[in-house]
Amino acid sequence: MGEIKLTDVKKSFGAVTVLKDINLHIEDGEFVVFVGPSGCGKSTLLRTIAGLEKITGGEIAIDGKRVNDVTAADRGLAMVFQSYALYPHMSVRQNLAFGLENSNMPKAEITERINEAARMLEIEAYMDRRPGQLSGGQRQRVAIGRAIVRRPTAFLLDEPLSNLDAELRVSTRAELAALHVRLGSTMIYVTHDQVEAMTLAHRIVVMRAGTIEQVGTPLELYNKPANRFVAGFIGAPHMNFLKADVVAVSAGVVTLAFAGGYRGELQIGQAKLHVGEKVTVGVRPQHLIVSDDPQHPTVKIYLVEALGSETVVHGDLGGEKVLAVLPGQQRLNAGDTVRFDLSKPVLHVFDDNGLRLFTHPGQEG
Amino acid sequence: MGKVARFILRRKGGQGWHWTDIVTWFWLVGGLIIMFGPAIWLVFSSLKTPAALAEFPPSILPYVTQQVTVEGHDKPLMLYNAKMPDGSTRVLAEVRRIGLVAQMVDPKAPAEIVRVNINDRTPVRTMSFATENYTQPFVHFDFLRYLWNSVFVTVVATLITLVVNSMAAFALSKYEFKGRSIAMLVILATLMVPLSVIMVPLYSIISTLGLFNSLWGVILPTVATPTGVFILRQYMLTIPDELIDAARMDKASEWQIYWRIVLPLTAPALAVLAIFSVVWRWNDFLWPLIVLSRRELYTLQVGLSIYSGELNVQWHFILAMTVVTMIPVVLVFIFLQRFITTGIAGTGLK
Amino acid sequence: MTTPSLSAILMAPVNAVMRMIDVPLRRLQKATGIGGMAAFFLAPNMLIFGVFVLLPLVINFVYSMTGGTAFFLSERDFIGGQQYSRLFQCQNYLDPMSCQEDAFWTAVGNTFWFVLLQVSLMILTALITALILNRELAARSFWRAVFFFPVLLSPVVVGLIWKWILQRQGLLNFGLYQFGLDPYTWLTDRNWTFAATIGVSLWAHMGFYALIILAGLQAIPKDLYEAAEMDGTKPARVFWRITLPLLAPNLLVVVVLALIKSVQVFDEIYVLTGGGPGTSTLFLTQYIYETGFASALRNPGLAAAASILMGGVLVVLTLIQLGIGKRGENKGKR
Structure with a gap:
């Protein structure tokens, strides 16, 4: 079982507060990813769950039992570290055995567990080598193996892929997902890479400055970001944000005036807006469409990146930067002026405080 | 041959002898004679019979x-x-x-x-080599006993030094606790307190503890070397903290972390400290001279100095025993020179 | 499975002992927490420091204010500052022989001259040696070893080697004889003996300081010299304008280190000359040793007072050294 519940968890180092009242419920068997910019407290949160840092307030419970005062060794969790933290003076086999020997497990069972993990991770060929003689990817597997043999209630993974090169990262990511399916244990995974978060997680926890911004499935976060921060953080390239003024509100429809003079009508749904309010409109680069309609706003292009399968266009819309990812290969050059259709794509409207008011065209919420 | 000569006589600038080249070779060759000469003279002399030693002018070889x-x-x-x-x-x-x-x-x-x-x-x-110069002191005098005492003091003191200093270095490098900076300061302060400053009260403490005329009285005051703590701490700071976290997750106790993770990884620094400690303890003189007053407890250094201070000095024995005393240090020097020189250059401490 | 290696077999009993130690220590860790274990690891060192360094340091002050020949403090009388005033009681402050403790002042004077001459010659020769070893030499590590070799020898061995060389039928007189000069008894002449103590301690320790200076020289970036060469700078100017200024912090540390060691001079000189002839090579440490232990009229209180005065000098020197070291560190950071 691996159900983890955090209630009002606080952590400060001296005068510096790192975690502010974290509340989170992780179900058994779930794959949860903590994501956020560096310094947001995601690694500290993981370490408090691990028991490597003592919390200064609140409660951590594993399977319903309060573990605030239980040491890291006795929480029954296993951790995969960013640097892998393999014992350099021990062979791979000894690295895997170390934790099991410490809990006085019979030799036969240790051997059996190690062999099983070695088969699963395909590291049998170098069981007697030292970590220094392994490649980055091999070390990574050993680090995961060291966690697996423990049969922990939950796996804690602290940016485990960040030291791998890009290609290996993609394949290892897929293997991790498969491993989770196979083991069925709870996994908590920390990363700053939103692609990893999107591809691996059941649920993503987006953090900023010691607080949780939003918890949800990858698509929830993508389609209905709770606020501007989440909207900007999830999705690549980042969402475009355009400033706009509310010039007219009528039943279910709001008229917004964008910089550069373009006016657009959006379906407001249940949201409340009044004339004169300043809002921010977010639109994903992939959703922008080139249009010939003279009503649509003009964008001056200053950079075109032709990637073959798609074309990334950097432009200027009424003084604000916009990025568009257009399908296929486009005949566009820096210096050209084009029009983007803002009436068709999904638009997220955020209020002055960055909270999402509504999304056009009308989906509920 | 030409190549070798050219390599050895390689000079700055290539053409002609600059005055600095002459100074260099004068200094090096002079240094070779002055530094090695006395030791070689000692070894040759130690193989001469008393009659040959009394000869003047002396011959170089026995x-x-x-x-x-x-x-x-x-x-x-x-x-x-x-x-x-x-x-x-x-x-x-x-x-x-x-x-x-x-x-x-x-x-x-x-x-x-x-x-x-x-x-x-x-x-x-x-x-003819007067090998009896070497055998006689061991057979008829107490030198075998002195040799054993020296070996005992050196080995035991070094082992304790390694354990005690590495434990302290571990505490000072891998834990955050109140009083850590005070502990560092105390250790630093002891750098300023050489034996010559505290020999009177230290003697009284050793006597109070009943360690006067005991080899333990020689060993114990020397084992908590600030140098040792500094060398080891410096090295342990380079061991990533994540390794220790990993071991804690692996259910290792703090003692196991020290013994199974940190100590093996500190091996190079431990080696340096061990070499230093062996040389220090083997060469110690003043403190054993104060603590040991019974002949059968003398270390080689004390025994040698007492015998050489006697009125009727038996130089043929003294010289041979001096060579014996020199041998371990020379062996350490020949085989472990690299460790020693980098150790000194790195810490500036002897 | 692989067969166990030799080291594994050798370490097996040690590991077994460590596992046994681990059982009570795990319990201790349960009771005290991880922070408590830090105290446990620090304890042996602190205990030994406390008993054999700090405690003596404190007691030393008490000793210096007591009189009598007894060693146990309980058997000694408190006499206040009398030992100090005895050390400083002189008829004429310019003439050490007029002092009550003339031996102390002789030792102070000898030590002063010894330190002055030995340290300046030491730095000079060590600097020259380091500069030469820093050149592009063939077999540089061999040459470094040549100069470093005596550093590891024990003071007793050093003292005896030179006693043997300087004695009447020794190597030095043999050398003179080869040049047709008369043999001389070096160690019975006050001035020659004093010179010999300086020479012998130079021989024994120069390599150590040369090694530290050499490390300092090698830390000077090579591209500075290449830049100077591009500018056509003369070698002497390179030395004065690049090498010396950049070496200065390192050199300063070496000077203070040499001063600290030099003030404490004892072992090899004691074996070589025993302080003689007369008191011509009696240095402070030997004075303390003989006043405290060796002489028939031993006076531990007086020895303690003298050692505290010497300790004061060493503390000042050490603080200077630490100050320089810290400044160097800060420079490195910037």
């Missing part, structure tokens, strides 16, 4: 005059090369000397006495 037993004479006789009036030389044994004339015999025909002017004969000398 020569002795050859002797033979000749029929009709009780004592062995000295052998000489004697120049005959006809210009030939014969090997003769000297029976006695009267004034300027030596009475000599041919060992093969001992009946006939040959008279030779003493200026016409030179002793027949051969190399």
Whole structure:
């Protein structure tokens, strides 16, 4: 079982507060990813769950039992570290055995567990080598193996892929997902890479400055970001944000005036807006469409990146930067002026405080 | 050969001898003679018989005059090369000397006495190593005991030094706790307190603890070296903290982390400290001199200095034992020089 | 499975002992927490420091204010600052022989001259040696070893080697004899003996300081010299304008280190000369040793007072050294 519940968890180092009242419920068997910019407290949160840092307030419970005062060794969790933290003076086999020997497990069972993990991770060929003689990817597997043999209630993974090169990262990511399916244990995974978060997680926890911004499935976060921060953080390239003024509100429809003079009508749904309010409109680069309609706003292009399968266009819309990812290969050059259709794509409207008011065209919420 | 010579005599700038090249070679060759010469002289001297040691001018190598037993004479006789009036030389044994004339015999025909002017004969000398200089002190004096005491003090003190200092270094490098900076300060302060400043009160403490005239009294005050703590702490700071976190997740106790993770990874620094400690403890002199007053407890250093300070110095034994005392350090130097020089250059501490 | 290696077999009993130690220590860790274990690891060192360094340091002050020949503090009388005033009681402050403790002042004077001459010659020769070893030499590590070799020898061995060389039938007189000069008894002449103590301690320790200076020289970036060469700078100017200024912090540390060691001079000189002839090579440490232990009229209180005065000098020197070291560190950071 691996159900983890955090209630009002606080952590400060001296005068510096790192975690502010974290509340989170992780179900058994779930794959949860903590994501956020560096310094947001995601690694500290993981370490408090691990028991490597003592919390200064609140409660951590594993399977319903309060573990605030239980040491890291006795929480029954296993951790995969960013640097892998393999014992350099021990062979791979000894690295895997170390934790099991410490809990006085019979030799036969240790051997059996190690062999099983070695088969699963395909590291049998170098069981007697030292970590220094392994490649980055091999070390990574050993680090995961060291966690697996423990049969922990939950796996804690602290940016485990960040030291791998890009290609290996993609394949290892897929293997991790498969491993989770196979083991069925709870996994908590920390990363700053939103692609990893999107591809691996059941649920993503987006953090900023010691607080949780939003918890949800990858698509929830993508389609209905709770606020501007989440909207900007999830999705690549980042969402475009355009400033706009509310010039007219009528039943279910709001008229917004964008910089550069373009006016657009959006379906407001249940949201409340009044004339004169300043809002921010977010639109994903992939959703922008080139249009010939003279009503649509003009964008001056200053950079075109032709990637073959798609074309990334950097432009200027009424003084604000916009990025568009257009399908296929486009005949566009820096210096050209084009029009983007803002009436068709999904638009997220955020209020002055960055909270999402509504999304056009009308989906509920 | 030409290549080798060119390599050895490689000079700055290539063409011609700059004055700095001359100074360099003068300094190096002079240094070679002055630094190694005395030690080599010591070794050669230690192999000479007392008679050869008393000779002046001394010979470099241990020569002795050859002797033979000749029929009709009780004592062995000295052998000489004697120049005959006809210009030939014969090997003769000297029976006695009267004034300027030596009475000599041919060992093969001992009946006939040959008279030779003493200026016409030179002793027949051969190399002979007086190995009894080495064996006698061990057999007839206490030097075997001293050697054992020195080895005991060196080995035990080094082992304790390694354990105690590495534990302290571990605490000071891998834990955050109140009073850590005070502990560091205390250790730093002891750098300023050499033995010569505290020998009187230290002696009284050793006596109070009943460690006077005990090898433990020599060992214990030396084992908590600030240098050792600094070398090890510096090294342990480079061990990533994540390794220790990983071990804690692996259910290792703090003692296991120290013993199974940190110590093996600190091996290079431990090696440096071990070498230093061996040299320090082997060479210690003043403190053992104060603590040890019974002959059977002397270390080699104390024993040597006491014997050499006696009125009737038996130099042939002293020299041999000096060589024995020098050997371990020379071995350490030859095999572990790299460790020592990098250790000193890195810490500036001896 | 692989067969166990030799080291594994050798370490097996040690590991077994460590596992046994681990059982009570795990319990201790349960009771005290991880922070408590830090105290446990620090304890042996602190205990030994406390008993054999800090405690003596404190007691030393008490000793210096007591009189008598007894060693146990309980048997000694408190006499206040009398030992200090005894050390400083002189008829004429310019003449050490007029002082009550003339031996102390002789030792102070000898030590002063020794330190002055030995340290300046030491730095000079060590600097020259380091500069030469820093050149492009063939077999540089061999040459470094040549100069470093005596550093590891024990003081007793050093003292005896030179006693043997300087004695009447020794190597030095043999050398003179080869040049047709008369042999001389070096160790019975006051001035020659004093010179010999300086020479011998130079021989024994120069390599150590040369090694530290050499490390400092090698830390000077090579491109500075290449830049100077591009500018056509003369070698002497390179030395004065690049090498010396950049070496200065390192050199300063070496000077203070040499001063600290030099003030404490004892072992090899004691073996070589025993402080003689007369008191011509009596240095402070030997004075303290003989006043405290060796002489028939031993006076531990007086020895303690003298050692505290010497300790004061060492503390000042050490603080200077630490100050320089810290400044160097800060420079490195910037």
